[in-house]
Amino acid sequence: MVTARTHFRKMNGLGNDFVVLDVRETPLALSEAQTRAIADREKGVGCDQLITIERPRGDGDAYMGIRNADGSVVGACGNATRCVGRLLMDETGRKEIRLETPSGPVVCFDAGDGRITVDMGEPRLKWNEIPLSEEFADTRSIELEVGPLGNPVMHSPGVVSMGNPHAIFFVKDADAIDLARIGPMLENHPLFPERANISVAEVLAPDHIKLRVWERGAGLTLAxxxxxCAAAVAGVRKRLTARKVTVTLPGGDLEIEWRGADNHVYMTGPVTFEFEGDLDPRLLSGGVVA
Known part of the structure; x- marks a missing residue:
């Protein structure tokens, strides 16, 4: 049952912003319409994703629900994981937090200087794990082109799942790509039965990638x-980068390491608290079932 008071926190990771609802004591089942209303930047609070902190379903400290601004459910969100990890560290006084997500468990560590490291687990690299609608024996480069036949603007993306599907195109100039135009088309390409996040990556050095992302269900994002993580993995697989890289996004830098020792991807970056308040009950009109 919805009450007049539904508290939220507004947070971001490098500008990738979230409305965070702690529903451990008062569970909420949010509809797509309600999520879209909250995420609306003109009439709601405004965010890329809506995050719920829920009671754990297994041996984690909490379960993290993730919904895109369009209301669709998401399996993973690295920037939001850092934000929720920071909140629970502040709450418990601990330096390590284990979160359950739709894509599996992740572990957050206090990296100092306001930064959080997240063990994002192993990348999923098989065509049916990403997933793709067609079988590809080698997902380092799949057959997909954008632009004139024989002279494509982008081609042969690497595909990786980090809990959600990503296609990464390595290009000479990431800023030269009209991702706002190309992104929606590729997000919904028949090759991606669950849609896909579309990235353009420019290798600045073996330890430095410049990245822009069209995020499925959210659009162009600052981070x-x-x-x-997916770009770092794809860079290694294409022999373009080292296993430890700085990824520069429009909102700032993330440190990514794909460790050979355990095959896990580790992401380190900052967390920013913006403000908090109570949701306008009208954003939840239509009924939320507890």
């Missing part, structure tokens, strides 16, 4: 944590 995408899973996108940065």
């Amino acid at each position: 995408c944590g899973t996108g940065a």
Whole structure:
């Protein structure tokens, strides 16, 4: 049952922003319409994703629900994971937090200087794990082109799942790509049955990638944590980068390491608290079932 008071926190990771609802004591089942209303930047609070902190379903400290601004459910969000990890560290006084997500468990660590490191787990690299609608024996480069036949603007993306599907195109100049135009088309390409996050990556040095991301269900974003992880993995697989890289996004830098020792991807970056308040009950009109 909805009450007049539904508290929220507004947070971001490098500008990738979230409305965070702690519903451990008062569970809420949010509809797509309600999520869109809250995420609306003119009439609601405004965010890329809506995040719920829920009671754990297993042995984690909490379960993190993730919904895109369009109301769709998401399996993973690296920047939001850092934000929720920071909140629970502040709450418990601990330096390590284990979160359950739709894509599986992740562990957050206090990295000092206001930064959080997240063990994002192993990348999923098989075509049916990403998933793709067609079988590809090698997902380092799949057959997909954008532009004139024989002279494509982009081609042969690497595909990776970091809990959600990513296609990464390596290009000479990331800023030269009209991602706002191309992104929606590729997000909904038939090759991606669950849609996909679309990235353009420019290798500045073996340890430095410049990245722009069209995020499925959210659009152009200032930062995408899973996108940065996926780009780092794709760069290694294409032999373009080292296993430890700085990924520069429009909102700032993330440090990504794909460790050979355990095959896990580790992401380190900052967390910013913006403000908090109570949701206008009208944003939840139509009924929320507890």
